[in-house]
Amino acid sequence: MKLKLDDQGHAVLQDGKPVYVKDDGTDVVFDALGTTQTIARLNAEAKSHRERAEIAEKSLKGFEGIADPAKALEALQLVANLDAKKLVDAGEIEKVKTEIGKAFQAQLDTANGQAAKLEQQLYAEMIGGSFARSKFAQEKLAIPPDLVQAYFGKAFSIEEGKVVAKDANGNKLYSASNPGELAGFDEALGMLVNQYPGKDHILKGTGASGGGASSSGGGGGKPQGNFGGSKAERVAAIKQMTSNAQ
Structure with missing residues (x-):
């Protein structure tokens, strides 16, 4: 980035902060104080994460070789309560092992099912809700939020309770105006749309024409296709339109 200068060669300021010009020609206000505070916080x-990891590592050494300490304790208690005479019979021992395995597997399946359900609910609320509430999608894009999510939803995930966006190479997207901070949802969505080859056909007011745009009503750039069918049909229509336009 280059420092933006006025006609007299002086640095351009906005709210007392210097303005820089990115390679694509857009302006970015640099908050030096905020950046310094962010670096200190990070x-x-x-340091805090490292210290907690060291404490956890020391605590776990006592459980090496045990995948589930709680279940291991339950199994030991169950064995301790068994009739010692029955254990003499090898067949009874195998029966006990089988019953323990069935009970554990049933509990594990239940826990996994509940975890998967909660994960789906969390994804729907945090990511699906973000698409539904996105001002960028509502104001800048000419396709409904559900189709925006169908296109760009795979770029978003939940990490440590936060929505994180990544580019096609798996790199996290960071804010241009707040260095060191992850990009907010709308800023990240804007970056992804800007990188999309068919962006001119999904953005409002781009002036695009042809099979992927409408020239009436002054709202150029609105894609046309089968938007009255199912979601899958609508997504397929957008894909076909953008592929024909490229």
Whole structure:
């Protein structure tokens, strides 16, 4: 980035902060104080994470070789309560092992099912809700939020309770105006749309024409296709339109 200068060669300021020009020609206000505070906070967080990891590592050494300590304790208690005479019979021992395995597997399946359900609900609320509430999608894009999510939803995930966006190479997207901070949902969505080859056919007011745009009503750039069918049909229509336009 280059420092933006006025006609007299002086640095351009906005709210007392210098303005820089990115390679694509857009302006970015640089908050030096905010950046310094962010770096200090990230360093403190990294130290805290490292210390917690060291404590956890020391605590886990006593459980090496045990995948589920709680279940292991339950199994030991169950064995301790068994009639010692029955254990003499090898057939009874195998029966006990089988019953323990069935009970554990049933509990594990239940827990996994509940975890998967909760994960789906969390994804629907945090990511699906973000698409539904996105001002960028509502104001800048000419396709409904559900289709925006169908296109760009795979770029978003939930990490440590936060919505994180990644580019096609798996790199996290960071804010341009707040260095060191992850990009907010709308900022990240804007970056992804800007990288999309068919962006001119999904953005409002781009002036695009042809099979992927409408020239009436002054709202150029609105894609046309089978938007009255199912979601799958609508997604397929957008894909066909953008592929024909490229």
